[in-house]
Amino acid sequence: MALFLLMIAAHILGDFYIQKDNWVTCRNNHHFASWGLGKHVLSHVVLLFIAIGLAGFLTAQGWIAIVVIGFSHLLIDVWKSYQPNKLSYFLLDQLFHIVIIALAALALSGIGLAEIKTQLYLLLNVKYLAITCAYVIACRPVSIAITIALDNYTAQLADKQTGLASAGRWIGYIERCLIISFVLIGQFAGVGFLLAAKTIFRFGDLTKEKDMKLTEYMMLGTLLSFSCALLLGWWVNKL
Incomplete structure (x- = not known):
């Protein structure tokens, strides 16, 4: 749980505090060729490195998780750059990011399907x-x-x-x-x-x-x- 919360904190810092308005404008105008998007993804990678390092998971798998999340963040943000500025697309964008972070955290923590099922059953009361x-x-x-x-x-x-x-x-x-x-x-x-x-x-x-x-x-x-x-x-x- 600590790993997941640290990764979520890194995502929130990168998406809502470090990212500048001109980066978003550049991304929406130039999509894949946006220098603003490049800076944004790089900032996320650095924050993820710090978060995973603080959690003590900076192993080979940790580096793979950083690369996967960084690349997925790039693809999701490029997709979002083609969408209208509506709440539904904003929420969908954040959902994609959080699901990928959650999957990466589960993989790094070594939590199996049996444990996930147990937790889900606890919620279904x-x-x-x-x-x-x-x-x-x-x-x-x-x-x-x-x-x-x-x-x-x-x-x-x-x-x-x-x-x-x-x-x-x-x-x-x-x-x-x-x-x-x-x-x-x-x-x-x-x-x-x-x-x-x-x-x-x-x-x-x-x-x-x-x-x-x-x-x-x-x-x-x-x-x-x-x-x-x-x-x-x-x-x-x-x-």
């Missing part, structure tokens, strides 16, 4: 599955359910400004995940703070509008969102 289900349900499914529940009222507010596209949906995702987290760790004060904070931010808009329909609509949406999240958190705790 009721507690972790219930927590995963709660967070997954709290996002898209609950969002769709609330949209359907408020459909009749939404039609009455068709002439109102809706703000940023999809912003309300993402606010709902985040607030419900936070509420579930607060419930699971027993910090119910956090739920009250979140509700108070949301009320304060909404209060100015509602006062400005002076529209009872909009106020009631906002209250319904908020109360439904909070109720669903609290029920999911309670369900996980009961399990």
